Amino acid sequence: MQVGILYSRIRKDEKLLLGELRERGHEVTKIDVRKERFGLESTTADVGDLDLVVDRCLSTSRSLYATKFLDSYGVPVVNAPETGDVCADKAKNSLALAEADIPTPATEIAFTKEAAMEAIEEFGYPCVLKPVVGSWGRLMAKIDTRSAAEAILEHKETLGHYEHKVFYIQEFVDKPGRDIRVLAVDGEPVAAMTRSSDHWLTNAAKGGETTSFDLDDRALDLVERASEAVGGGMLGVDLMEVGVEPEADTGETGGTGSGEYTVHEVNHTVEFKALDSATDVDVPAKVVDWLEAKATAAAGDGAADDTAEAHT
Amino acid sequence: MTTDTDPVMAEDPITGEEIELPADVEVGEIIDSPVTGTELEVISLDPVVLEEAPELEEDWGE
Numbered sequence: 001m002q003v004g005i006l007y008s009r010i011r012k013d014e015k016l017l018l019g020e021l022r023e024r025g026h027e028v029t030k031i032d033v034r035k036e037r038f039g040l041e042s043t044t045a046d047v048g049d050l051d052l053v054v055d056r057c058l059s060t061s062r063s064l065y066a067t068k069f070l071d072s073y074g075v076p077v078v079n080a081p082e083t084g085d086v087c088a089d090k091a092k093n094s095l096a097l098a099e100a101d102i103p104t105p106a107t108e109i110a111f112t113k114e115a116a117m118e119a120i121e122e123f124g125y126p127c128v129l130k131p132v133v134g135s136w137g138r139l140m141a142k143i144d145t146r147s148a149a150e151a152i153l154e155h156k157e158t159l160g161h162y163e164h165k166v167f168y169i170q171e172f173v174d175k176p177g178r179d180i181r182v183l184a185v186d187g188e189p190v191a192a193m194t195r196s197s198d199h200w201l202t203n204a205a206k207g208g209e210t211t212s213f214d215l216d217d218r219a220l221d222l223v224e225r226a227s228e229a230v231g232g233g234m235l236g237v238d239l240m241e242v243g244v245e246p247e248a249d250t251g252e253t254g255g256t257g258s259g260e261y262t263v264h265e266v267n268h269t270v271e272f273k274a275l276d277s278a279t280d281v282d283v284p285a286k287v288v289d290w291l292e293a294k295a296t297a298a299a300g301d302g303a304a305d306d307t308a309e310a311h312t
Numbered sequence: 313m314t315t316d317t318d319p320v321m322a323e324d325p326i327t328g329e330e331i332e333l334p335a336d337v338e339v340g341e342i343i344d345s346p347v348t349g350t351e352l353e354v355i356s357l358d359p360v361v362l363e364e365a366p367e368l369e370e371d372w373g374e
Contacts, residue, residue, distance in 0.1 A: 009353070009365070010340040018338065032340055060371040135373020161370070205373075236374055267374035 001295040004029045004045075004053040006066050006077075012273040014056050020284035021291075033062050038069035045070075052295040053077040055269060060088045060133060063269055076298035078291070079233030079268050086230045087268035090132045090168050093230065096266075100229035102222060103242075103262045106171040113153035116167035120149045126172040129153075133163055135267075136205035142172060173264070175240040176256040178202055180213055182237045183272050183283065185290040187227035189215055191281040193274065204271075210278035218259055226263045234287065236270030239263050322360040326350055333360065 003026055007014055010030075021028050029046060031053070036045040047053060053075055057063035068081040079087075086092045097104040106123070110116040120127055120143060129141040129152060143149045156164045178196035181204070182189050192215050195208035202208040215223065223237045243260035276283040320333040327347045333354070337343070341354045342365050351365035 007340055009342055010338045011342065015336075015338065015341065019336075030338075030340065058372045059369060060373070133371055138370075138373070269374055271374055 001051040001292060002027045002029065002049055003291065003295065004031050004047055004050040004075075005056055006031050006033055006053060006063070006070075007056045007058070008032060008034050008062060009058045011058070011271070013271050016273065016276060016284040017054070017056070017287060020288045024288060024292075026288075033057055033066050036066075038066065040072075042073065043069060047073070047075050050075060052291060052298055054291060055079060055084070057269060060084075060135075060269075064088055076295070076301075078294055079235070080231055083231035083233045083235075084268045087235070087266050088133060090130055090134075090265065091166065093265060094170075096229045097226060097263055100225055102225050102229060103260075105173050105240075105262055105264055108169050110167045110169065111165065113150075113157050113167070116153050116169060117149060119167070119169045121146070123169060123171055128170045128172050129156075130168045130170060131164060132166050132168050137201040137203040139164075140201060142200050170264075172200075173240050173242060173262060175202075175242070178208075178241075178256070179264070180219070180239040180241070180261070181275065182215065182219070182223050182239065183234070183270055183275050183287075184223050184227050184237055185234050185287065186232045187224035189220065189223055190286040190290075191272075191275045191279040191283055192219075193278040195274075204274040210274050212279040216259055219261055222261055222263055226266050230266045230268070233268065234270060234290065236267035236272075237263060238265040238267070320357075320360055322362050324348070325352065325362050325364060 031045045053070055055063050055067050064084050067077050067084055070077045071081050086096050091109050094104055094107045108119040110119050126142050126144045129143055131139045141152050178194040179202050180194055182192040192213040193210045194213045195202040195204050195210055197208040204210055226237050227235055239261040241256055241258055242262050243258040272283045317335050319335055320337050321330050322333055324331045324345050324347050329347050331346055333343055337354055339354055339357055343352045345352050352362040353365040355361040355363050
């Protein structure tokens with residue numbers, strides 16, 4: 001197949017993907033989105049002969065616009081812009097999960113610091129304040145006291161970009177020092193790992209320690225439904241274990257092995273180098289298997305469209 | 313004569329020193345300068361040109 005890779009930075013994830021694609025004899029066109037222009041009917045990017053384009057943009061805004069424009073030209077692109085639109089925004093992400101009846105942390109949005117303060121007081125301390133757009137655990141705040149809340153809200157309102165004036169407030173989930181990252185393709189898990197840390201942020205990007213994780217039936221069901229809720233594609237589904245009362249002797253909570261989960265986020269330009277290292281799964285190979293299937297399906301859809309046009 | 317496994321040599325744009333890159337280096341790849349630790353972006357391969365990589369921006373990530 002001829003596959004395009006949208007990028008602005010080749011990380012280890014993209015190198016793994018490029019290596020696997022080339023090893024299988026696929027023709028790869030790297031498309032540096034910083035060098036291209038996207039018009040209403042065409043683009044300077046060489047996409048005409050591509051069977052599939054894979055969005056690997058590091059920048060969320062570039063990812064959203066580039067995929068939207070390519071999709072408008074009829075170029076098959078993964079992930080679809082609709083999926084990116086939901087996943088790139090934590091508020092839309094939470095809403096999509098809740099609408100699909102998937103357990104997700106209680107969340108409120110507020111537009112002024114006064115309203116945000118009311119939400120924080122109702123959640124109680126600690127609770128969490130996150131930017132609606134952002135990644136790698138950046139600018140996330142665990143709020144332990146009212147005075148901390150007042151300071152953070154004032155800073156965000158005074159110094160922030162307008163997006164920081166959309167206050168995304170969430171219950172603090174007392175997870176067992178780890179969360180779970182699942183890489184899934186159209187709801188089917190490729191690999192899963194835990195990310196552990198003594199810090200409340202356990203992201204691999206924050207230095208969380210990663211270990212392979214076996215998904216049980218409940219987790220499998222949630223991953224499939226979470227994927228569907230955001231429109232499917234190659235996704236990083238993040239879960240936290242919940243549901244165990246505090247230990248009488250240690251006071252520890254969180255629920256390791258409880259079999260109950262809350263899905264806090266689904267990511268649409270998922271990184272997988274940590275998963276590839278933490279598990280025995282050949283992650284790039286599984287991803288390329290899926291890309292090949294998507295390209296075949298897209299070719300079938302195109303042929304069907306051509307046939308339908310020929311009959312009209 | 314060079315082979316696919318030969319390391320690639322390039323000039324560090326900050327210090328001017330010669331640095332060694334992996335043989336399979338790609339355009340667009342980010343390399344940590346072994347001299348300063350600065351992130352460098354591979355701009356071209358023939359000749360190999362490196363530039364200081366763009367700073368992290370707020371919307372970068374997953």
